[in-house]
Amino acid sequence: MSPESAPPQPNQSQPGQPLLEVDSLTVDIDGEVGKHRILDDVSITLEPGEPMGLVGESGSGKSMTLRTILGMLPPAATVVEGEVRFRGRNILTLGSDRRYDQKVRGTGISMVFQEPAIALNPVMKVGRQITDAIAEHKGLSKRASHDLAIELMDRVGIANPERRVSDYPFQLSGGMRQRVMIAAALAQEPEILLCDEPTTALDVTIQAQVLDLFRTMQQEKGLGLLYVTHDLAVVAQLCTSISVMKSGKIIEHGNLQRIFDEPQEDYTRRLLSATPRIDDGVQLERAT
């Protein structure tokens, strides 16, 4: 075990305290035509074990919100205002020097990226990519991290993990790669999993399997989930609450049922009507 000073301890906070608070976060980015506001007064509160969907069109700031929560903004971006609190503790410093409490990454919050084909190192065995962070923090031996990788791969439903652990990403299918990434993100048992359209790059049947996996993981581990997508059908399957983003702002937030039944904003209504629903009275060919 590393003698490093206290990482965020789970379950030590007061009851009723939210797991994650994004508090009036405002972020600017330097573009060709001067400063441009990409996040404008964004606030999100995630309770322990809550699965929340973050929806909106491309470029609305969903992915940027996730990256800010992880302190991984692009170099041209500056945090102008706001805080990101994990268990009540601010982890993000203002300014362009983007100081961030890196101990939260992996152990408190981790993330599943959109495209497993480019988010995994093409020249490193997948087993090592799953456990390298935890091995570094806990000083695991090669043998121990190898065994742990097999165990984690088994848990995310990868068949034959003993063999697959030594494969390179290009030897796996898209769905398998996404499972590898989920295993890597969950290796250190974080309390929050950020998902950046993790099923967009997958075909529909695999999408359903991976969504199932998210649901199982979320329920088994009581994970807080912040799930970015533009696909409301996915949100309906997975989440209990929704935040709707547009042009860098959260324009509507609420319980899943409430938003689906009585959307307050015109934009949300249009977003909902853009998603084919089985109860629309329209006969639709289902892809699955």
Add this chain to the structure above:
Amino acid sequence: MGKYIARRIFLMVPIVLGVATLSFVLMQLAPGDPAAAYLGDKATPEAVAQLRHAWGLDQPFLIQYFQFLGGLVVGDFGPSFIFQTSVLELLKLRMPATLMLMLVSVIFALAISIPISLWVAATKSPTAAIISRFFTATVQGMPAFFVGTLLILVLGVNTGLFPVGGYGRNLGEHLYSLVLPGIAVALTICPVLIRSLTAALNDSLSAEYTNFAMSKGLSRSKTVTNYAFRNAGITGISILGIQVGHLVGGALIVENVFAIPGAGSLLMQSVLARDYNVVQALTVVFGVLVVLVYLLTDIIYSVVDPRVRLGG
């Protein structure tokens, strides 16, 4: 893999044949005559003719060519006219110093290029970028013999830290004498190495897999070494391989500046004396060397990049 290597070695045959033919033809075309050069200004035409006959230089062009090729097949480069010994003996005597110089130069080149590229790419510091650009531009503008002379003056003569020439008698002395020439040769390939390594590092540092590695909580240093540098290094290997031709050229010239008894000074002497066999032998040997390094580069590349090795 074995089949691939065998095929590549087989493909070397036409390349070596081409190099051999070209060097043979060019030497024959060059003005001057080895016999005349050997006997000096005061030699009678009869004496020159006699020596030409003894060395087989009065034979028709094609006969000489095929004799040369025939010798090449069995590894016999014939005799040296001026050294009065077989060319093979000369090569055994002179090649080790040159190969050693090339090896030392590669080590210096990496020792200079890797830290500078890492410094520029990993810190994103504007100061680092300016210093690196200034360094590469300056070095690129300076030919190896000039850098060599400068090093002799500053680190050899003025401070006396390093020997100004020669090669010493044992391995320790060899390495000590090769410090300055090694730096001079290394600097000829540093600009390209630094620029391409920095670019490759910038690419891999902004790649999504590096972001994902960071998001897992992997430390910055581990991310840089295991993700960014590992991937950029693969690019670096192929660039280093391509630079070996420059390395040969640089080594041959710098040897003369530092009076190292290697193949470079041998080549210079032989060219001036029109010692055909030695020049042809050296050209072929260096040609083979460059092709072998290319092959080695490809093999290393396929070993470090699983996508090539396993056919991804």
